[in-house]
Amino acid sequence: MLRDGLFLETLQIKGPYNFDLVLDRLSMDPLNQVDIDSRSVKVPMLIENEAVIAHVQAVGTLDNPKFIIKGTEGENIVKAEKRLAEIFQWDVPLEIISEHFRKTDLAPIFEQHYGTPLVLDFDPFSCLLKCIIHQQLNLSFAHTLTERFVNTFGFEKEGVWFYPSPETVAALQVEELRALQFSGRKAEYVIGIAMEVVKGNLDFTSLRDQSNEEIYKQLIKIRGIGPWTIQNFLMFGLGRLNLFPVADIGIQNALKKLYKLDVKPTLEEIESFSKGWEPYLSYASLYLWRSIE
DNA sequence: AACCAGGGAAGAT
């Protein structure tokens, strides 16, 4: 339905799906344009290299989720809607996943956050940059640092900020990022990764069709990208369902809290806890993070 | 005022 230069669509999906909890989590990142009262968010996407913004608003309930989607009229409406479905995991059967955890130690947490989907980052390249920037920083400072980065080098459209393009980032100097309080090392990582993309050595479209292992082998070679970054990228960049970042401090603290441990669990303990959570380890990770947020 | 943070590279065994 077209009106006033907008495309407008109502969408109904299978429940359970708790969009209010989605907005709750998205609002942790100051770059996300979330409006809790109207139950909506503006989603910046790159469709066929074109910046597109979709306004997604929940109008349904947990068990009968409905959305109103608005966007600027263009040629890629179908692709934009497909991408939205992927980002918000509208086709993932949350009931089945929730059922899977009902007989595990995570049951109470899954009860508490029932209907929470794993929402993807809005763009794979942005996801990777965000992972690098967030490495070894507390969430609060990490968010101000990414916000500062995007506001300085990215671009704004219809009130939403886009991360800078690989070309823009590749052309930056370390000193420009140091001025934003990046460490020298972090600045080198970010610029270096953008250069790999510009040179064509890192292509996110082709990554989509590769296995986790193939992607790992390719990304681990790039300076600044380690296991934690790859696991996060596979989860939030590509939406893979079975990742568990054992080295993640947040996961460790969540497990410590869940099992009432005096110290953070060892690698072996974590491995043994997570037995039985497959093949949905990403959802275990997500709900563990939620449990300490 | 220490100590920690949703890590990873580089150097040392």
Add this chain to the structure above:
DNA sequence: ATCTTCCATGGT
């Protein structure tokens, strides 16, 4: 191959 140190800065 595996262990240790350094990076850099804000938060608590």
